[in-house]
Structure formats: C-alpha cells, structure tokens
Amino acid sequence: MPEGDTVYRTAEKLREALVGKTLTRCEVRVPRYATVDLSGQVVDEVLCRGKHLFIRAGTASIHSHLKMDGSWQTGRMRVPAHKVRIILETADSRAVGVDLGVLEILERARDLDVVAHLGPDLLGPDWSxxxxxxxxxxxxxxxxxxxxxxxxxxxxxxxxxxxxxxxxxxxxxxxxxxxxxxxxxxxxxxxxxxxxxxxxxxxxxxxxxxxxxxxxxxxxxxxxxxxxxxxxxxxxxxxxxxxxxxxxxx
Known part of the structure; x- marks a missing residue:
C-alpha cells in the first residue's frame, strides 16, 4: 500500500498539473458520481492528509485514497481504460486516477470530516x-x-x-x-x-x-x-x- 511519502509526492504532482487551472473535462467513472461534471471550475487546491488526497474545485472536493494498487498519473494515459476511475483535463494538462480504492465527490466545506479520525499527520502542519x-x-x-x-x-x-x-x-x-x-x-x-x-x-x-x-x-x-x-x-x-x-x- 502506498505510504504517506508517496501520497505527499502525488499531491505535489497534481498541484503542478492542476492548481490555478480551469477544468475542461471531468469524467468520473464511478456509478454513484457519474453525473458529476466539474468542467468550468478552477482547481484551487490539492492537499493530502495521511494517505488521503483532496482536489478542491469550486464548492466540490474530489476525495481519493490509493489503497493497495491506486495511483494518479499526469500527462499521457498509460493504463487500460477499464482501470481509470476519473479523468481531469485542463487546456494543457491531464490527471488520471487509476484503480483508486476510494473515489468520492464531497462538499468542499465538509470534506475533511472524512479524515477527522486520523492521528497527527507525519508530513502535515498538525504534526506533533x-x-x-x-x-x-x-x-x-x-x-x-x-x-x-x-x-x-x-x-x-x-x-x-x-x-x-x-x-x-x-x-x-x-x-x-x-x-x-x-x-x-x-x-x-x-x-x-x-x-x-x-x-x-x-x-x-x-x-x-x-x-x-x-x-x-x-x-x-x-x-x-x-x-x-x-x-x-x-x-x-x-x-x-x-x-x-x-x-x-x-
């Protein structure tokens, strides 16, 4: 399972690809959220909490957890289509969530509620x-x-x-x-x-x-x-x- 350092590095990669840019494509391949389309929204922030990732755009937050086999890839898609859970594109970048163990679209105002049970984050500002x-x-x-x-x-x-x-x-x-x-x-x-x-x-x-x-x-x-x-x-x-x-x- 990816550990905190891997998730931290993934967040850095997603920031470089998405933050400050307008989404031109948002395709969620999870039935519960298949109708969600954040196209036109600006990605304001990407943050990680332990092994959890959040991509915030508008009033929504894309929450993911890599679990055992998940990953986020930027640039050209190098995986079979059936493994893709979400595609995010801007005018000049692409981020693809692959085999994500958890993928959900949350209300941004309450997105961190899902990680409220976690202890201090080893790579976060709350570390103690x-x-x-x-x-x-x-x-x-x-x-x-x-x-x-x-x-x-x-x-x-x-x-x-x-x-x-x-x-x-x-x-x-x-x-x-x-x-x-x-x-x-x-x-x-x-x-x-x-x-x-x-x-x-x-x-x-x-x-x-x-x-x-x-x-x-x-x-x-x-x-x-x-x-x-x-x-x-x-x-x-x-x-x-x-x-x-x-x-x-x-």
Missing part, C-alpha cells in the same frame, strides 16, 4: 510527536508494528516503515508498545524518515541510496542482516507481512 506518542502508548500491550500502522494513532505509516522502524530501534514487530523506552524519539525518527523520502521515487531508510542497499529488512527474508549477517526472518501469517533480524531485534 508528543500527541502521537500519547496515542501510541494508549494501549501498551498492543504490538508495536500494528500500532504504527493504525492511522488513528498517527497518519502516514505503511508496512515498509513499520518494519524498518522496528529494526532501527531494535524491536521485533510483535513487541508490545509498552517496551518502547522513548516513544517521542521513535516518532521523531518516523517523521524524519518520511520527510527525507517525500521527494524520492526510491524509498531509502538505511541512508544508502544505492539500489539494493536502500532498506534494512523489508522484503529481505532469508538475506543477511546488513549489520550482523544473520538471516532476516519473516512472518506472513497475519494481515501484514513482518520482517526482522533475530539477532539485532531482541
């Missing part, structure tokens, strides 16, 4: 490590990786970051949140990771941007730990796949 830490520690017996993935605790972490952060702090993904000795420091590092990757296509958590050296444990089951050489282990039995080094993460 202290507020997120209070949310994180509210249930000390809950597994750390599961808690980091809960968007009500903090908004923007996906499975890659959850696994990578557990490695960096020497905690197995199944470790109870109560074992975190300094939750504010953990969340400050979380924000730093996402912020550093907000403009990168290739996500890096190790500090090494060379291909194949970018991640500590995620997707590396059976490969040697970059620090100690122990084989990385994995658990695929739950809703999310977890990875860890049995020597470095005790």
């Amino acid at each position: 490590a202290e507020a997120a830490a209070a949310n994180l520690m509210a249930d000390p017996g809950r597994p750390i990786a599961e808690t980091l993935l809960d968007q009500r605790v903090l908004a923007g972490v996906g499975n890659v970051y959850a696994n990578e952060l557990c490695y960096v702090f020497g905690l197995r993904p199944q470790t109870a949140v109560g074992a975190v000795s300094d939750p504010v420091r953990l969340l400050q590092r979380t924000q730093q990771m996402l912020w550093a990757n907000r403009s990168r296509v290739q996500r890096v958590t190790t500090g090494d941007t060379r291909r194949g050296r970018d991640l500590w444990v995620y997707g590396r089951a059976g490969e040697p730990c970059r620090r100690c050489g122990t084989a990385i282990e994995t658990d695929r039995s739950g809703d999310r796949v977890t990875y860890w080094c049995p020597a470095c993460q005790r």
Whole structure:
C-alpha cells in the first residue's frame, strides 16, 4: 500500500498539473458520481492528509485514497481504460486516477470530516510527536508494528516503515508498545524518515541510496542482516507481512 511519502509526492504532482487551472473535462467513472461534471471550475487546491488526497474545485472536493494498487498519473494515459476511475483535463494538462480504492465527490466545506479520525499527520502542519506518542502508548500491550500502522494513532505509516522502524530501534514487530523506552524519539525518527523520502521515487531508510542497499529488512527474508549477517526472518501469517533480524531485534 502506498505510504504517506508517496501520497505527499502525488499531491505535489497534481498541484503542478492542476492548481490555478480551469477544468475542461471531468469524467468520473464511478456509478454513484457519474453525473458529476466539474468542467468550468478552477482547481484551487490539492492537499493530502495521511494517505488521503483532496482536489478542491469550486464548492466540490474530489476525495481519493490509493489503497493497495491506486495511483494518479499526469500527462499521457498509460493504463487500460477499464482501470481509470476519473479523468481531469485542463487546456494543457491531464490527471488520471487509476484503480483508486476510494473515489468520492464531497462538499468542499465538509470534506475533511472524512479524515477527522486520523492521528497527527507525519508530513502535515498538525504534526506533533508528543500527541502521537500519547496515542501510541494508549494501549501498551498492543504490538508495536500494528500500532504504527493504525492511522488513528498517527497518519502516514505503511508496512515498509513499520518494519524498518522496528529494526532501527531494535524491536521485533510483535513487541508490545509498552517496551518502547522513548516513544517521542521513535516518532521523531518516523517523521524524519518520511520527510527525507517525500521527494524520492526510491524509498531509502538505511541512508544508502544505492539500489539494493536502500532498506534494512523489508522484503529481505532469508538475506543477511546488513549489520550482523544473520538471516532476516519473516512472518506472513497475519494481515501484514513482518520482517526482522533475530539477532539485532531482541
């Protein structure tokens, strides 16, 4: 699933393509909203909140969530037509929503109601490590990786970051949140990771941007730990796949 940094970068791309321009075409391929046509409206703003995107035009707001396979593409359409959920065009640009997990047209005045349940946004103006830490520690017996993935605790972490952060702090993904000795420091590092990757296509958590050296444990089951050489282990039995080094993460 795309994580907060991917959504942040997508919002930047949509701003460049649409903001300040008049829509000449608005084709929504979702039955409930198929009659909505925002042609003639100026796109005033594109914003993201955690993993949610909003494109505001006139009194309407186009709300989308990428879920597992969704994306927004600008320029020439490079996907089969049956995957397209929405097409927005201006005189000189095009944005296409592909396989979007959520797509709805909301009243602009109340569009953020749909994200009111989210915790502090790691890449947003409301970010507060202290507020997120209070949310994180509210249930000390809950597994750390599961808690980091809960968007009500903090908004923007996906499975890659959850696994990578557990490695960096020497905690197995199944470790109870109560074992975190300094939750504010953990969340400050979380924000730093996402912020550093907000403009990168290739996500890096190790500090090494060379291909194949970018991640500590995620997707590396059976490969040697970059620090100690122990084989990385994995658990695929739950809703999310977890990875860890049995020597470095005790």
